[in-house]
Amino acid sequence: MNVNIKKTANGWLLNRHDCDAQAQWFEATYWQQQDKILGQSHGRNVTWFVGEKNSPMVLRHYCRGGLIGKLVHDSYLFTGLKSSRAYRECQLLLQLEQLALPACRVVAAQVIRTGLSYRADLLMKMVDGAQDLVAILTKKPLASQQWQQIGATIALFHQHKVYHADLNAHNILLDGDNNPWLIDFDRGEIRGQKGVWCQQNLQRLLRSFNKEKKKLAQFHFSENDWQQLLQGYTATAN
Ligand SMILES: Nc1ncnc2c1ncn2[C@@H]1O[C@H](COP(=O)(O)OP(=O)(O)O)[C@@H](O)[C@H]1O
Ligand SMILES: [Mg+2]
Numbered sequence: 385m386n387v388n389i390k391k392t393a394n395g396w397l398l399n400r401h402d403c404d405a406q407a408q409w410f411e412a413t414y415w416q417q418q419d420k421i422l423g424q425s426h427g428r429n430v431t432w433f434v435g436e437k438n439s440p441m442v443l444r445h446y447c448r449g450g451l452i453g454k455l456v457h458d459s460y461l462f463t464g465l466k467s468s469r470a471y472r473e474c475q476l477l478l479q480l481e482q483l484a485l486p487a488c489r490v491v492a493a494q495v496i497r498t499g500l501s502y503r504a505d506l507l508m509k510m511v512d513g514a515q516d517l518v519a520i521l522t523k524k525p526l527a528s529q530q531w532q533q534i535g536a537t538i539a540l541f542h543q544h545k546v547y548h549a550d551l552n553a554h555n556i557l558l559d560g561d562n563n564p565w566l567i568d569f570d571r572g573e574i575r576g577q578k579g580v581w582c583q584q585n586l587q588r589l590l591r592s593f594n595k596e597k598k599k600l601a602q603f604h605f606s607e608n609d610w611q612q613l614l615q616g617y618t619a620t621a622n
Contacts, residue, residue, distance in 0.1 A: 385478045387471065387493075395496040396465055398474050405492030410443065410505040427554060428453075433510060440510040441491055446470065446503065446570070459501040468495050469570055470504035476569050477508070483544050486537060486565045488557075511567070513560030517553040518596055518603075525604035528612045530562060535616030537564040538589075542582045542621065545575045551585045552592035586617070 388399040392407060399405050408414040415421050415434040422440055423433040432443040446469050447458045465471055470493040477490035489509040496503050517534075520526070534556060541548065548555070549571035557565045575581065590610060597603045 385482055387474045387478065389465070392494075394498070395494060395502065398471060398493040398495070400478065400490055400492065403491055405494070405507065407494065409492065409507060410494045412443065415443075442488070442508045442510050444506045444508070446505065458503050459498075460504070462497055462500055462502040465495060468502055468504055470495050470506055473506060473569050473572070476572055476574070479574060480546065480569070485541060485544060485546065486563065487569065488565060488567045511557050511559050511565045514557035514565060517556045517558070520558060521553070521596070521604045522600055522602055526609065530558070531609050531612035532616030532619070534564045535613035535618075536620040537566070538585070539617045539620035541566060542578060542585070545578060546572065547575050547581055548572050548585055551589045553589070553596055554592075586614075
């Protein structure tokens with residue numbers, strides 16, 4: 385499955401094969417005018433939840449984090465459409481879909497070029513009834529079996545050599561049936577082989593759990609939960 389590319393006056397619209405996105409879909413005001421904003425999230429990027437209640441979508445504008453982000457908020461050096469963040473994430477999400485991995489499904493993306501730089505947005509399907517692990521763990525603990533299932537899900541991605549550049553507690557969702565999903569594949573890629581990066585993904589996730597636990601008044605995460613996650617990972621890995 386390849387991304388369908390459509391040239392626009394100042395950039396490109398990227399579509400999944402069965403979709404024909406319009407440029408205005410990437411404007412929050414377009415959804416606002418139709419009273420179709422369902423919610424929003426403020427992480428590094430501003431993320432909007434838009435569309436119909438029975439087929440909600442997630443609209444994310446690519447923004448920079450860290451120090452550079454304070455200077456150049458949302459523009460990136462243009463070195464060709466196919467090396468843009470949006471094109472790469474789109475293509476990766478389609479590959480993950482083909483592998484039937486539980487990653488959010490892409491709808492479309494846009495890249496807008498201004499001279500040497502570009503800005504971009506990504507539109508995805510919302511995972512049904514999902515909440516991210518931070519939202520869940522501030523409210524309640526998870527059963528051992530659920531921690532194992534999260535570990536097994538990460539192992540499944542690693543079996544397919546999928547590298548996640550920012551595996552943290554905000555980027556793991558549990559849907560209405562408690563099934564885990566991974567989101568936010570910006571800068572992710574399918575690698576040639578498994579390697580030390582698998583352990584690095586896990587270490588990053590552990591740091592994220594510990595960071596949230598320090599930061600939040602209530603966050604249900606313990607050493608035993610982590611051991612359960614690792615057990616699920618190991619049982620599925622190889
Ligand atoms: N496909 C999705 N389904 C449900 N919720 C989502 C989805 N994508 C993102 N979210 C929610 O929005 C938050 C931010 O989205 P994300 O794509 O991770 O952007 P960022 O981390 O760059 O701010 C996530 O932590 C999650 O709570
Ligand atoms: Mg995220």
